[in-house]
Amino acid sequence: MKISMIAAMSTNRVIGINNDLPWHLPDDFKFFQTKTKGHHVIMGRKNYESLPIKYRPLPNRINLIMTKNKDYKAENTHIFHSLENAIRHADIQGEEELFIIGGGEIYKLALPYTDTIYLTEVNASLNGHAYFPIFDKQTFKETLRSHHTRDERHQYSFDYVTYERN
Numbered sequence: 679m680k681i682s683m684i685a686a687m688s689t690n691r692v693i694g695i696n697n698d699l700p701w702h703l704p705d706d707f708k709f710f711q712t713k714t715k716g717h718h719v720i721m722g723r724k725n726y727e728s729l730p731i732k733y734r735p736l737p738n739r740i741n742l743i744m745t746k747n748k749d750y751k752a753e754n755t756h757i758f759h760s761l762e763n764a765i766r767h768a769d770i771q772g773e774e775e776l777f778i779i780g781g782g783e784i785y786k787l788a789l790p791y792t793d794t795i796y797l798t799e800v801n802a803s804l805n806g807h808a809y810f811p812i813f814d815k816q817t818f819k820e821t822l823r824s825h826h827t828r829d830e831r832h833q834y835s836f837d838y839v840t841y842e843r844n
Contacts, residue, residue, distance in 0.1 A: 679765075679768065679769045679773050679774060679775070679776055680774065680775045680776070680793050680794065681765065681775075681776050681778065681788070681791050681792050681793050681794075682775055682776065682777050682778070682792065682793060682794040682795070682796060683777070683778045683779075683785055683788060683789075683792050683794070683795045683796065683797075684710060684713055684714060684777050684778070684779055684795075684796040684797075685779075685780060685785065685795075685796075685797055685798070685810050686699070686701075686703065686706050686710075686797070686798035686799075686800055686836070687797060687798070687799065687800065687809075687810040688700065688701075688800045688802050688803055688804040688806070689799070689800070689801060689802060689803045690803045690804065691809045691810050691812070692804045692805065692806030692808070692809060693780065693781065693782060693785075693806065693808050693809060693810050694728075694780075694781060694782070694806055694807060694808035695804070695805060695806040695807050695808070696807065697724060697727070697728035698728060700804045700805070700806055701800055701802070701804070701833060701834060702832075702833065703798070703800070703832050703833075703834070703836060704831050704832070705826060705831070705832065706798045706826075706836065706838075709798070709838060710779075713777070713796060714736075714739055714777045714779065715738045715739065716738060716739070717739060717740070717773065717774075717775055717776065717777050718739070718740040718742055718767075718768040718771065718773045718776050718777070719736060719739045719740070719741060719742065719776075719777045719778075719779045720742045720743075720744060720758075720761070720764050720765075720768075720776065720777070720778050720779065720784065720788070721741070721742070721743060721744070721778075721779045721780055721781070721784060722743070722744050722745070722780065722781050722783055722784040723743055723744065723745035723747065723750060724781055725779065725780045725781040725784070726741070726743050726752060726755070734752070735752070735753075735754050735755045740756070740768075740771070740773075741754070741755040741756070742755070742756045742758055742764045742767065742768065743755050743756070743757050743758065744758055744759070744760075744761060744764060744784055744787075745757060745758075745759065746759065761784070761787050761788060761791070765791060778792065780808075781808050782808040782809050782810065782811070785810055785811050786811040789811055789813060792843065793842070793843050794840065794841065794842055794843070795813065795818060795840070795841040796838070796839075796840055797810070797838075797839045797840075797841065798836050798837070798838055798839070799836060799837045799839055800834050800836045801834055801835045801836055801837070802834045813841070815841075816844070817843060817844060818841035818842065818843055818844070819841065819842055819844055820839060820840070820841055821840050821841065821842045822838070822839065822840040823837055823838070823839050823840075824837065824838045824839075825837050826838065
């Protein structure tokens with residue numbers, strides 16, 4: 679099973695502020711939906727709770743939530759207290775590509791297991807509370823880059839970048 683991270687980050691590695699995104703990029707949102715649809719997705723509890731209620735659980739995906747809270751419950755999701763158990767569950771279910779979707783702590787935990795990083799690099803330095811982890815560019819090689827210009831729907835330009843583990 680392939681393990682992939684998918685995220686958007688600013689030039690200073692910000693991925694979130696106050697449990698929300700610091701930007702509105704509709705095409706990136708569509709990219710995320712298209713890429714993860716039909717797959718297992720692992721997210722932290724805070725990330726799950728930051729989703730608008732109408733998107734909980736994320737539709738057309740199998741939602742795996744990581745939490746330290748042994749009593750945590752969320753309808754139509756699977757709850758895990760270790761990343762390894764969540765990964766094992768997806769593998770047993772026959773998942774071909776498992777997606778790690780955040781937040782910052784989950785990305786950091788999952789980095790050693792990750793094969794591919796789909797990273798939207800937002801061309802802006804922004805304030806935030808959550809960050810994407812630094813990863814070794816010797817270990818992960820850039821294999822694809824596609825630029826998206828700033829326009830009336832997107833307040834910042836950005837690049838879709840794929841990094842593959844060597």
